Amino acid sequence: MRLSKCKPKSPSKVTLRLHSLFLDSPPFRRRLSPPTASPTTTIQHPTNFQQTLNSDIKPPFNSMLTRRFCASISYLNLNPLLLTKKPTNPLLLINQFPTSQAPKSISSMGESRRPAAVPIPSVETADRNELYRALESSVGSSFSSEPLAPNPRPLIIVISGPSGVGKDCLIKRLREVRESIHFVVTATSRPMRAGEVNGKDYFFMSKQEFLGMVENDELLEYALVYGDYKGIPKQQIRDYMAKGYDIVLRVDIQGAATLRRILGDSAVFVFLVAESESELVMRLIDRKTESKEALLVRVATAREELKQMKNFDYVVVNAEGKLESCVKKMESIIDAEKAKVSQRRAMV
């Protein structure tokens, strides 16, 4: 009968103990034993008995419950039961014995009902393959060669940091050492400069075309920078993620804040810093790309930007002359992210 038809003495909760399990269909008529432990589970009564067993009884028993089997089960606060499941019937059928006849455990069932146990050979003397097969037959199913770890998902990595800290240098090197990275080419309404290549440095377009992309929601994020629009095309990210690439986005601190609002925790946010403020200023001076006014703006802005570090997932130091170790740190972050049990699921 079904569990719902049983009459437990306890009004609502029933504790079950699984003593041992049998495959009950020839040619597999054998005992799956010995159990490593006697799993016990408490269920509400009446309840979906199979669901409770499948979720509460731990491997190796739970995988066996999908097969046709007999199990010796006792209600700790009721009376012992014999369980049978037919492969075509999703419901577990429970035969309730009168208490006087009920088996307390498998040992109290007649010897004639007990299928032959599979002997596991001695680990000292047995052949490796023999032992493997015996273990396989004892747990009741073949050992799978499928990978145990899930396939890592492509990442979206947002790299940001104060001006002159070395973002471009880091990304350039990272792309050299790691082929599976796609650096997103930004769309811009700025006119192309001499030496620049369309599709490599930027996707150059008119203001009208750019605003058309905004209208059609084709940009993940965009900003007006010194009178020119710059934005991140969504389709490019989708295309490369579909091919398994990790996506690297290089944005200023404000852009990172916007992306955090859009992507939340689905992307990895890395804050790049120099080892000290004075080193950062020296690096900007040495680059010789800024006027003295622009230099002043950049160093003042950098001070403010450093306060935003707390909104990032990782901070990476790009110390003077140590670009390689900075690249290695970035690689470690990517590797660690890919080894996470619960991986980020970036969607754009």
Ligand SMILES: Nc1ncnc2c1ncn2[C@@H]1O[C@H](COP(=O)(O)OP(=O)(O)OP(=O)(O)O)[C@@H](O)[C@H]1O
């Ligand atoms: N580890 C390092 N040691 C010494 N110099 C470095 C290091 N990393 C980068 N640089 C130098 O610092 C300068 C700034 O680097 P880069 O242009 O990559 O910075 P950035 O963060 O992209 O700047 P911006 O945001 O202004 O574009 C460059 O001259 C670069 O060669």
